[in-house]
Amino acid sequence: MEPRQPGNKKIADFNQLNDRIIAESSSEPMLVIKTNLDPKDPTENNPYYHNEDVKNPKAFKEYFEE
Template structure:
């Protein structure tokens, strides 16, 4: 009886992948602080925005704004 392995048979073994970097968790905690110098709008100077209107602007702003 063959073992039932989920997934695509054409997918390479995870240990053979060489085009990815898997970083370890940082050993120290990090602190993220929002200041008065930060942009008021989540779409302004946001590298994930790519100078175009997102598909769902409300969801985009909710994700990046507090």
């Protein structure tokens, strides 16, 4: 008895496909929800906080503390 090979033999090998673009995953989250488990400091573990990019840290903290 031959081992079973699932899948359709007529479909091209995935690595050989060149007629489409496969987007890379985003480095930033799409949805952020604040919970009671979040840290008290909004800059801690915040994917939107980068020291060099934040021009007004006080406004940034006020925005995320609301």
